[in-house]
Amino acid sequence: MSDDPQKKMTPYTVPIGPTHPALKEPVMFTFQMNGEQILKADFAPGQTHRGIEWMGMRRNPVQIVHLTDRICGICGVSHSLAFARAMEQIMEIEVPERADYVRTIIAEFERIQSHLLWAGVAAHELGFDTLLHLTWRVREQAMDTIELLTGNRVNYGIIQVGGVRRDFTPDQFPAIEETLQYYSDLKSKLLKIFLEDKTIQMRCRDCGVLSYDDALKLCTVGPTARASGLNMDVRVDYPFAAYGDLAIEPILPDAYMGETRGDVFDRIVVRLLEVDQSVDIIRQCLDRMPAGEVIAEPKLAKLLNQFKKAHGEALGRHEAPRGEVLHYVRMDGKEHPTSWKVKASSYSNLMSWIPMLEGEQIADIPIIVASIDPCLSCTDRVAVVRSGERGIMTKEELHRLSVEKTRRLSA
Amino acid sequence: MATLPMIPELLRQLFRTPATNAFPAKYLPSSVTEFLAKVGRGEAAIHPPVPVPKDFRGKITYDPTGCTGCSLCAKVCPAHAIEVLKDEKRIRIYVSQCIFCSQCTDICPKGSLAMSDAFLLADENRYADHLIVE
């Protein structure tokens, strides 16, 4: 045993990223390590920033609605809904009530599939691939229902400024009911498999703790905030779409576990319970759904003209599966917005990585990073770093290099 | 056992049929092109893909007979997938850039555009003939 702290502590750096099996999307982490323990964590997002806002400021709102579908591959409706709501406020469009309900139902189906997707990813990060396969298998039911209702599985394209593009047809309701029943039956099994498993408890309990104070001060949102006891749910607090009509309460971990620890396990609890909450919300919506139109202005060409008359600024919010999304739109009588700022839920949550990670072990990095359900974004480019110089390789260059190498090897 | 609730589930699953859809073949054929050629000749069978629902948005179809070249479709296309041929008063759609939002089919005043249920569109060449609709 040496008394010299310098000798005992030999911190070394472990880079994780920009791409790494622990990360489903590119972000660059740098960890100062002492043995297996993390001393300091830092991260650099934006490894593949796509400049969607810049693109949006050069497109008209009908185009942007479909661009927003693609901000996140999983939140296919959240961003569109938030953007459409902002536009509707600027243009003072009254959305038909039935459209509010259709939007809510799709948004909740999205939450079911997103949380199940997350649960699978979290299990995979723990090395529990069986759970990944199981949850993704049951997720298919929600995906199929979404496909039935909107036409496609991933990019739904259901939202339009002023309403929704498709109404439910009577023959679709039995399928919806079947899906809801499927998830109601599944609830206890899922809770048992995730929450009673000894190995999951060993890995997730008291791991990646985010205190209430940190959650508040770092502006976290959604399940990440709620798992730390922060009572915050846009659907409950700030009535929009059909949510103002429904009986919903935010899911907080102490209601199920009896206490709030703000660890990874609490985040699992919150998300799993929210799956069931979504089923309940869809049921309530189906009961109360009014009849009528689903879009304020069915003639798109007319709508395009109205954009040119729109002046003003507005905010559109929605509680996406990962938390609050916020769109700020400003129209100045041109076809395209003067300003458009997208705040995705993960934008608010990334900062909470630092207090969660510091002091934990390398082994906990994947599950902690995944525990906030980060949603960055991916595009195809490769950054090459050699002897301090950086360069970006495009797809064409990579293709050329691959061809050359194949020739060299087969020669 | 409450501490490892997965085990009974696993043992049950061992004797059930897998959930995977074996499309297009159960195992990767040693040569995919050869396999597809065989399917074409009727010597091999393809496992069917999961059927798509009604109103699925697949590859776009274009019927130029009614088209007036008004270019509304290009105006709402978020992806620049539609090229307007001004002289011919026609459009050309690059399916490799299409994002399947079906916005152009909604706005087309002549009903010349529609979404089909074709979704097996992968190709090495993004400008292959079957990926350009005109």
Place this chain on the structure above:
Amino acid sequence: MKPAKLLTPEEVVAVFAKKFGKGILESRITERCEGVGKRPSYDIWLDIDRDTLHPAVRELIAIHFPHLGVISGTDIGDAVELNYHFSIYYGTKHGEYMVTLTVALPKSDLRVATIADLIPGAVFSEREKQEMLGVEVVGIPDGRRLFLPEEFPEGVYPWRKDETGIRDGMVKDLWAVGRPANRPARPAIPPEEEGVVQAAEVAEAKVTAREPAPAEEERHE
């Protein structure tokens, strides 16, 4: 952390008007009702003086520790406007308000005080505003770039609409890359179809006048 007393949106505005007087340049409240029940949600918009920003956030904290959604920004010609989007009274059923504080920074002096000392999470959004709009956040605890890559040129700010914005040469229209420039002529429409035949024939003549393209050349390896 429940607030002691819930104020109405008007009262919130009044608190700011009383405290800062001329520091509040303009205020408005927007209301939006959706669903069958038409339950209202409120957004409060306050245009404030640049120097009032920091004390105003402090005042907001005194009302209820706000959740900072994001900071957005717009280049409005001679100035850059920053909007700080907060929400207060979250956790109260149907009682949350959005509070947006807007400050205009003249382009001659694009500086604004940081609020990260009050709300540590704000640094994330402030870093983004520095790189995207070229504003300087005075006292920011971490001034590194956030989203833009290291090799992105200095002095170029993507959200600006003046000469410091993205220049034409920097944009690569990926959708146009490799598009075949001259496709072979499209099959002719049967002449008995309809009235557009004439136009079509003209077009046909033009197309056939071109050399049919060697499409194979365009193919990738």
Place this chain on the structure above:
Amino acid sequence: MTLIETILAAVGGTVAMAVFGIVAGLFFLGVDRKFAALMQARIGPPLRQPFIDAAKLMRKENIVPENAIPWIFNGAPILALASAITILLYLPVGSIMPVLGGAGDLILVMYLLTIPALAMVVGGFASGSPYATVGAQREMVILIAYELPLAIAIIAIAWRLSMAGIADPFSLTTIAANPVWGVVGPVGAVGLLILLGILAWVTPAELSRIPFDAQEAETELAGGLLVEYSGKNFALFYLAQAVKTIVMAALAVALFLPWNLSSFVAMAPAVAVAADFVFFLAKVLLVVFFSISLIRVSMARFRINQIVSIYWVWLGLAGFVGLALVMIDAILAGV
């Protein structure tokens, strides 16, 4: 037998065992993948997939990283495979007796078992990647961790056999010829069951499988020890992994399930060898299912400190309980 004949027999036996180890090992890797897939409701790859993988890896380019020490980096995979095959030479396969062997070879096997792991450690340190370094450190910790319960299990059996008056108890041939279950009474049987459970839990660590694969930990270390390995070198490690699977299964069979069909049913000698061989494969299948496939699909990966506490505290304690039961049994049997 002349000297030349002895050498020829040894060389021939070694080659035969190497071929058997690799082929059977790859086959059982395929079996394991199929089991895991079925339990996860997937179709999974065909049984021949590990052969395809190995063949493909053999054809791929070998990349040596800039920071690596090439001769150690390239040497480690060969050492791993060679040492894995060497262990196999000491293990009985059905009624085919080991190629090598002698008094105390069980102790030798215990030490040999560490060599493939050490080869991976050396290769990991030599690759000059932080992931591989962390992985190598973890591998050493795990190596030390599972040694205790493994040693207890092996020593308990050998000790009980020696108490029963069997000569040369630390020889695998002896252990295989005298099934320990026949020696002990009911108390000892309970103890042996505990020890069997311990061996089943040591096996995944020896083979770096979930939940004890912290040294490779795909989602944490991107492959850890093996992160820099590619092409032929990786293929050699893959083959070593296959052979180790057979080694661990054969060890478990020799210690706990040594019966042969031919000792129950009268058969012609040639048929007996074949039948015992098939029976041996069936026993290996059982071991692969219970101590590899089932364990790895039914739980999450442990943290390195959890692995250490599981082996040293829980399995160590369980081992001592098993040992104590076996000792009590010996006393009850009056020896």
